[in-house]
Structures are given as structure tokens and as C-alpha cells.
Amino acid sequence: xxxxxxxxxxxxxxxxPTDLHNAQRLGAAIARASWVLLTGxxxxxxxxxxxxxxxxxxxxxxxxxxxxxxxxxxxxxxxAICTDLGNGRNNVNVLSSNTVxxxxxxxxxxxxxxxxxxxxxxxxLLGDRPAQDFFSGLAGELVxxxxxxxxxxxxxxxxxxx
Amino acid sequence: xxxxxxxxxxxxxxxxPTDLHNAQRLGAAIARASWVLLTGxxxxxxxxxxxxxxxxxxxxxxxxxxxxxxxxxxxxxxxAICTDLGNGRNNVNVLSSNTVxxxxxxxxxxxxxxxxxxxxxxxxLLGDRPAQDFFSGLAGELVxxxxxxxxxxxxxxxxxxx
Amino acid sequence: xxxxxxxxxxxxxxxxPTDLHNAQRLGAAIARASWVLLTGxxxxxxxxxxxxxxxxxxxxxxxxxxxxxxxxxxxxxxxAICTDLGNGRNNVNVLSSNTVxxxxxxxxxxxxxxxxxxxxxxxxLLGDRPAQDFFSGLAGELVxxxxxxxxxxxxxxxxxxx
Amino acid sequence: xxxxxxxxxxxxxxxxPTDLHNAQRLGAAIARASWVLLTGxxxxxxxxxxxxxxxxxxxxxxxxxxxxxxxxxxxxxxxAICTDLGNGRNNVNVLSSNTVxxxxxxxxxxxxxxxxxxxxxxxxLLGDRPAQDFFSGLAGELVxxxxxxxxxxxxxxxxxxx
Numbered sequence: 001x002x003x004x005x006x007x008x009x010x011x012x013x014x015x016x017p018t019d020l021h022n023a024q025r026l027g028a029a030i031a032r033a034s035w036v037l038l039t040g041x042x043x044x045x046x047x048x049x050x051x052x053x054x055x056x057x058x059x060x061x062x063x064x065x066x067x068x069x070x071x072x073x074x075x076x077x078x079x080a081i082c083t084d085l086g087n088g089r090n091n092v093n094v095l096s097s098n099t100v101x102x103x104x105x106x107x108x109x110x111x112x113x114x115x116x117x118x119x120x121x122x123x124x125l126l127g128d129r130p131a132q133d134f135f136s137g138l139a140g141e142l143v144x145x146x147x148x149x150x151x152x153x154x155x156x157x158x159x160x161x162x
Numbered sequence: 163x164x165x166x167x168x169x170x171x172x173x174x175x176x177x178x179p180t181d182l183h184n185a186q187r188l189g190a191a192i193a194r195a196s197w198v199l200l201t202g203x204x205x206x207x208x209x210x211x212x213x214x215x216x217x218x219x220x221x222x223x224x225x226x227x228x229x230x231x232x233x234x235x236x237x238x239x240x241x242a243i244c245t246d247l248g249n250g251r252n253n254v255n256v257l258s259s260n261t262v263x264x265x266x267x268x269x270x271x272x273x274x275x276x277x278x279x280x281x282x283x284x285x286x287l288l289g290d291r292p293a294q295d296f297f298s299g300l301a302g303e304l305v306x307x308x309x310x311x312x313x314x315x316x317x318x319x320x321x322x323x324x
Numbered sequence: 325x326x327x328x329x330x331x332x333x334x335x336x337x338x339x340x341p342t343d344l345h346n347a348q349r350l351g352a353a354i355a356r357a358s359w360v361l362l363t364g365x366x367x368x369x370x371x372x373x374x375x376x377x378x379x380x381x382x383x384x385x386x387x388x389x390x391x392x393x394x395x396x397x398x399x400x401x402x403x404a405i406c407t408d409l410g411n412g413r414n415n416v417n418v419l420s421s422n423t424v425x426x427x428x429x430x431x432x433x434x435x436x437x438x439x440x441x442x443x444x445x446x447x448x449l450l451g452d453r454p455a456q457d458f459f460s461g462l463a464g465e466l467v468x469x470x471x472x473x474x475x476x477x478x479x480x481x482x483x484x485x486x
Numbered sequence: 487x488x489x490x491x492x493x494x495x496x497x498x499x500x501x502x503p504t505d506l507h508n509a510q511r512l513g514a515a516i517a518r519a520s521w522v523l524l525t526g527x528x529x530x531x532x533x534x535x536x537x538x539x540x541x542x543x544x545x546x547x548x549x550x551x552x553x554x555x556x557x558x559x560x561x562x563x564x565x566a567i568c569t570d571l572g573n574g575r576n577n578v579n580v581l582s583s584n585t586v587x588x589x590x591x592x593x594x595x596x597x598x599x600x601x602x603x604x605x606x607x608x609x610x611l612l613g614d615r616p617a618q619d620f621f622s623g624l625a626g627e628l629v630x631x632x633x634x635x636x637x638x639x640x641x642x643x644x645x646x647x648x
Contacts (some may be wrong), residue, residue, distance in 0.1 A: 002556055002566040036565060044546075048569065062565060063488075064489050068410055068605065070488055079522060079548060080488040081567055082581035084410035086392055087280055088253040094555050095568040100610075106302055107280035114273035118249055134296040138269055164387075164394055164404040198403060205395040224403060225326075230357055230419050230443065230572055233543035241360060241386060244419035248554055254416075257406035259394050281331055281392065344527040410578040411604055431604035431624055438597035442573055462593055 004160050005062065006030045007038040007097030009113070010046025011106030012034070019046055022149050023124060024053035029153045031059025033127045034160045038097050040064045040089070042082075043074040046103050047147030051076035064093050092114050095124060099124065099159060101152055120146050124152050166322050167224065169200040169259030170190045173181045173268030181208055181266030184288060184311050186215035188265060190272070193221025195324045199226045200259050202251070203243075203250025205236040208265050213238035226255050253277050261286065263314055263319060268292045279304050284321070286314050328484050329386065330354045331362040333437070334370025335430030343370055343428030346450060346473050348377035350427060353477045354460070355383025357419030357462065357486045362386040364422050365396035365405075370427050375400035388417050415439050418429050423483060425476055429455045441466050446483070490646050491548065492516045493583030494530025495599070497592030505532055507592030508612060508635050510539035512589060514641045517545025519648045522594040524548045524583050526575070527567075529560040532589050537562035550579050577601050585610065585645060587638055591617045603628050608645070610638050 008026055027050035029035045036139055037054040039047040041063020054061050055076040061155065063077035068084035083089040090108060094100050094116035102113050105128040116123045117139040124144045125132045132145035146152045169190055170221065172181055189212035192199045199216040201209040203225020216223050217238040225239035230246035245251040252270060256262050256278035264275050267290040278285045279301040286306045287294045294307035309315045332350055351374035354361045361378040363371040365387020379400040380383050383424040387401035392408035408414040415483055418440035426437050433452050434466060437455065440447045441463040448468045449456045456469035470476045494512055496505055513536035516523045523540040523579040524531040526551020540547050541562040549563035554570035569575040576594060578600035580586050588599050599617065602609045603625040610630045611618045618631035632638045 001561055002559055002563050030588070045639065054243050059214060062567075064567070073488055076488055077488050079491070079565055081548075081550070081578065083569075084581055085250070085577050085578075086253065086413060087277055088247070088250045088408060090277075091248065091250040091253075092571075093568050095570055096566065105300065107276050110297075110300060111276035111280060114269050114276060115249055115252075118269035119488065130296055130299055133270075134292055137292055138267070138272060159364035163399055164397055164401050167403070194370070224405075226405070236325055237325055239326050242420065243386075243388070243416065245407075245416050245418075246419055246572035246574060250570060255403065256408050257408055258404065301475075324389055409574070410577065412571070412574045412603055414601075415572065415574040415577075416496065431600050434621075434624060435597050435600035435604060436601060437575075438593050439573055442593040442597060454623055458616055459596075462591070462596060462618055479588055 003096050004035045005038050005096060006035045006156060007093055009040070009093065009100055009102050009109050010104040011109055011131060012040070012042055012045040012047060014106055015045040015104050017162065018127070020049040023049035025149045026050055026101060027053025027059070027150060028057040030054055031057035033157065035105045035160065035162070036060050036062060036089045038064065041065045041074055041077050042072050048074050050103070064089050064096065087111065094121060095119060099127060099156060102131065102137040104128065124155055126152050147162065166197045166260050167200050167258060168197045169255055169262045169320060170208065170212040170265055171202070171255065171262055171271050172265040173271055174204055174207040174209060175198050176205040176268055177266050180209040180289070185211035187266045188212055188263060188314060189215030189221070189313045190219040192216055197322065197324070198222050199291070200225060200226065200255065202255060203227045203236055204234050209283050210236050212265070219290035221276065226258065242293065256283060257281060261318060263288060264293065266290065286317055288314050328359045328422050329362050329426045330359045330480060331363070331417055332370065332374040333424055333426050333433050334428040335419065335433055336364070336369040336371060337367055338370040338430055339428050342451070344413055345374040345429045347373035349473045350425060350476060351377030351383070352381040355381035357481065359484065359486070360384050360386060360416065362388065364417060365398055366396050372400070373463060377436070380388055380405050380470050387408070388413050388420065391434045411435065418445060419443060423480060425450060426455065428452065448479055450476050490521045490584050491524050491582060492521045492642060493579055493586045494536040494589055495526070495579065495595050497595055498526070498528055498531040498533060500592055501531040501590050506535040509589045509604055509609045510586060512536055513539030513545070513640060514541055514543040517543035519643065521646065521648070522546045522548060524550065524579065524593055527551045527560055527563050528558050528577060528580040534560050534562070536589070550575050550582065563637065573597065578609060581605060585642060587612060588617065590614065596647035612638050
């Protein structure tokens with residue numbers, strides 16, 4: 001049966017040190033729960049930090065790449081999906097994730113949160129207050145705003161067991 | 163040479179009467195300027211209102227449909243593009259528009275604004291203050307917040323002549 | 325109501341002089357019938373020849389581009405759709421065409437013929453005997469093999485009137 | 487580092503008993519070589535047979551689904567990628583595979599072979615003579631025609647080691 005996939009979304013450029021620290025811890029927690037980590041697959045920012053955390057903890061990782069080949073893949077991606085969709089791959093990121101966690105915020109992340117919610121998926125928003133307010137106003141209870149990695153992980157376990 | 167295309171984005175469901183009124187006037191102004199109107203092509207909400215305004219003013223209209231055929235196309239669409247991309251077609255909407263105008267706000271619209279800005283395109287946000295604040299915080303001067311249809315139209319003429 | 329769109333597919337590189345001559349005549353015939361011509365939109369091969377024929381005859385043209393902007397658009401495209409889908413845009417080409425005509429054959433064209441037939445659309449194959457044999461074997465009566473531009477045009481009029 | 491992914495493409499409907507037998511054996515061989523098996527992910531035809539063979543041999547499997555959720559996923563898929571691209575997902579299938587093996591032939595398979603070759607990827611065509619002739623004529627040495635599962639597996643080992 002398909003394994004549970006948790007998607008970590010966040011800025012490639014412009015991630016804060018806190019975003020990166022949170023992403024690495026989230027990646028590790030996902031691996032320890034035996035879930036699969038999915039990210040946008042590039043070797044920058046929140047994607048790279050989450051992948052590093054997951055692989056260090058022995059997890060399995062998927063990267064959904066915007067390009068047509070593996071030229072810009074993060075070395076911690078196990079399964080590289082080459083879409084040639086550009087930013088259109090953001091819809092694949094969220095559809096393929098059982099739950100999406102946004103760790104930090106940027107334009108690509110905002111598009112992923114919006115697409116996830118538009119597709120009826122629950123999204124955990126970690127930390128970014130403007131995004132929490134904006135998306136809660138649009139999507140109500142589908143948005144779960146949390147203030148810490150611990151809360152995000154607790155929420156994932158509540159929904160996905162293990 | 164390719165004609166100038168202006169994309170009007172806005173909620174299908176949940177559009178306010180003001181959103182619909184604004185969309186119809188924007189569609190008409192686009193047609194009168196001899197630009198092509200692009201929308202998501204479905205017969206609901208802001209899409210339908212903008213298309214109605216443009217056709218009543220004698221314009222040419224393009225609808226980028228999420229489905230694989232014309233089953234749910236608005237009758238005021240002249241050129242129906244069937245993508246079979248679901249919400250992933252939102253990226254095509256914004257890439258194909260020389261400028262995007264958001265008229266009202268919803269989850270699909272938020273994804274389009276985010277994708278347009280992520281792709282480096284200027285976006286005119288009409289009226290919705292939370293969206294204006296949120297996206298201005300993420301994208302700075304690429305976001306042009308306006309309070310009225312007149313301002314939006316003036317901005318379009320400043321950028322695209324005619 | 326959406327206008328009738330006829331898609332002309334054929335090789336960008338490697339088109340023969342006969343392919344180019346046929347494509348230009350098909351483009352002109354489509355324009356004279358007041359149908360919209362759709363191609364892959366790039367300024368090479370069969371795409372360029374069909375677009376040139378249609379514009380010289382006063383028609384309206386659509387180009388479905390593989391890239392994210394209009395950098396490589398043919399100057400005879402009126403409506404440029406920027407997909408950022410790479411070769412994945414071939415599915416959009418055929419879904420958006422009421423009927424697809426293949427004029428010459430190449431790998432991209434073969435993918436378009438296969439995708440059109442897979443989606444249940446009729447395809448007119450002009451001239452290329454190996455392709456006519458191969459696809460007729462897979463799709464039976466959905467494939468209409470013709471030997472001349474005149475036959476292709478007669479078939480289009482039989483299906484789409486005018 | 488990304489693992490080697492071998493894509494098995496073939497008809498969902500209309501697969502012959504030989505196609506299914508070959509697909510199951512190919513799936514098993516891919517798993518025994520510690521490669522990842524990629525298919526279109528639906529519980530029918532060649533996809534299902536290859537996935538069954540790979541899982542019975544203890545392999546890891548990826549399914550690239552045409553839909554927006556896991557409603558029609560084969561139970562032997564480990565990693566389900568939900569694309570909402572319809573047949574447009576065929577381009578993702580081939581771009582994500584280091585090598586594509588076509589096992590039997592149909593319209594979807596033909597589109598995948600054409601897209602793989604168009605993207606410059608080598609394709610192993612097992613058994614179907616009309617397809618071998620047609621695609622060899624278009625793509626020359628990128629097409630490797632084989633007559634047996636053993637030859638296909640030997641070719642994979644020559645290219646991908648193990």
C-alpha cells in the first residue's frame with residue numbers, strides 16, 4: 001500500500017536560520033515516524049535542510065523537481081521525480097503529500113499552501129503569522145497554525161498515527 | 163506578433179457582488195483597449211463576469227480550462243484551451259498573461275497571484291486588503307494595490323499603452 | 325461560443341519541403357474556413373509554415389509554447405499560450421484542437437498523434453505511410469489517412485462544416 | 487544520491503498474456519538489481535503486473551498517477567505521486583526514468599516512447615515489431631529492439647551496472 005508522505009514546503013532563497021533549523025528537525029521527525037519526506041528536491045533552503053534531517057535519521061526521501069532532468073537535485077533525494085513543469089510542479093508537490101507543512105514563507109510556498117487548500121488538503125503553517133492570518137481567513141479549519149516544531153510533529157502524529 | 167493578453171483572476175465560488183461588477187467593467191475596458199482577455203474559462207464567478215463584459219464590448223477572449231474538454235466552458239470564451247491540468251492550469255493562466263489583475267480573492271486566486279509573482283510578473287490586486295498586505299510583504303513592488311477599477315485600468319494603460 | 329480550432333502538428337526540425345508546402349496550404353485553408361489555427365508556436369518547421377499560411381490568408385492563430393515566456397514564439401502567432409510544460413504541452417495541443425492534422429512526422433508529432441488518439445480524438449495523417457500504418461494498427465477508425473492536402477481539407481469540411 | 491529508476495510502460499487495457507508475463511518478470515528483475523520500478527501506477531495491465539513482480543521480489547515501487555488523489559492506485563505502489571495531469575503525466579513517467587522499457591504497445595505506451603525519445607532518452611522496446619520498426623525509423627540508435635525479457639534485462643545491466 002502507498003506509504004504516508006509528508007511534504008515540507010518552504011523558501012529556497014530567503015529562508016531564515018530558524019526556518020532551516022525547524023526544517024531539519026521536521027525532516028528527522030518524519031523519518032523517525034517511518035513516513036516518507038517529500039520536498040521540491042532542489043539543494044537550497046528549507047528543501048535541503050529537511051532532506052538532510054530526514055536522511056541523517058535514516059528516512060526515505062522524494063524530490064519533485066521543476067526541471068526535465070536531475071541537474072539540480074539535492075544529494076539527499078532518494079527518489080527524484082523530473083516533471084519539466086516549472087513552478088507548475090508545486091501542484092504535484094501538494095497533491096502527492098498526505099499532509100503539507102509550510103516551514104517559513106515565500107512566493108513558491110504561498111502558491112503551494114494555496115493549491116493544497118484549494119485541493120481540500122489540510123496544511124500545517126509553522127510560525128509565519130501573516131501567512132497564518134491570511135490563509136486562515138481564506139480556508140478556515142483546513143489551516144492549522146502552530147508556533148513550534150513540537151506542535152507540528154504532534155499534529156502529524158495525531159493525523160497519521162505511528 | 164502576439165497580442166497583449168490581460169488575465170483577470172478571481173473566485174469562481176464566493177465572489178461578492180462588488181467583485182462581479184468590477185470584473186465585468188474590467189473585461190469591458192480590456193476589450194475597448196483591444197487587448198485579449200484571459201480567464202480560467204469556467205461559467206462562474208469573476209471569470210464569467212469578466213468574459214461577459216469583454217464580449218459585450220466586442221473583445222476577444224481566451225479561457226484556460228482545467229479539464230480535458232469543453233464540457234464546462236463559459237459561452238463567452240472564444241478560444242478554449244483544454245489543459246487537463248486541474249488547478250495546475252493556474253500557472254498557465256499567469257504565464258500567458260502579460261499582466262494579471264486579481265479581482266476579489268479566494269484560494270485559487272491566491273495561488274495564481276503567488277505563481278505570477280514567483281515567475282516575476284507584476285500583479286494588480288484590486289480591493290482585497292488582506293491579500294494586498296500579505297503579497298506586498300512577500301513581493302514588494304511587483305504588487306500594485308489599487309482601490310478601484312479606474313485605478314486598475316489606468317495602470318494597465320500605463321504599462322501596455324493604447 | 326468557442327470557435328473551431330484545428331491543430332496542425334509536424335516536425336520543427338527535419339520537415340521536408342513537401343511538409344512545409346503542405347503545412348502552408350493547410351494553414352491558409354483553415355483561415356479561409358474561419359477556423360482558428362493552433363500549433364506548437366515555435367518559429368521552425370511545420371509550425372512556422374502553417375502559421376505563415378494562416379496569417380497570409382487573414383486567419384487567427386494560437387501558439388502553445390513549451391516555455392515560460394514568449395522568447396521563442398513565431399511572429400505569426402496571435403495568441404501565445406505560455407505553458408512551461410516542455411514537451412508535456414503536446415497534450416494541451418491536442419486537447420485544445422477539435423481535430424488534429426499531422427503534416428509530416430517526427431518524435432514530437434508522434435507523441436501528439438498518440439496522445440490525441442488516446443484522448444479519443446480523430447486524427448488526420450497526411451502522407452507519412454509508416455505512421456499511417458502504425459497508428460491505424462493501434463487506433464483503427466480514429467485515424468484518417470490521406471495522401472493530399474486536398475483530401476485533408478475535404479475531410480475537415482466534412483466534419484466541421486463551413 | 488538519487489536511486490536508479492527503471493520505468494516499465496505498457497498497455498493498461500489490451501495487454502496480452504505474454505505482455506503481462508513479461509512485465510512481471512521485468513519487475514522482479516528490477517527489484518533484484520536494487521533499482522526502483524516506476525510505472526503509471528494504476529491497477530491494470532502491464533503496470534499492475536510489473537508492480538506485482540517487483541513487490542514479490544522485495545523492491546521499491548513508484549506510481550505516477552494521472553489523477554489528483556490515490557483513488558485508483560495499485561496496491562503494490564509504495565510511493566504514489568498524484569499529478570492531476572491526465573495523460574500529460576506520461577511525460578513525467580519517462581523523464582523520471584533513467585531508462586524506459588516498453589512491454590507491449592498501446593496508444594499511451596506509444597506516447598511515452600515518443601516522449602522519451604524526444605527527450606533524448608534511450609528506450610528498450612520488447613517484442614512489438616511494428617513499434618520497433620516505426621520508432622527505429624524516427625530515432626535510430628536511441629531505440630533498442632529486443633525479442634525477450636532476458637535481452638531486456640541484460641541491456642539494463644549493461645547500462646546501469648549491478
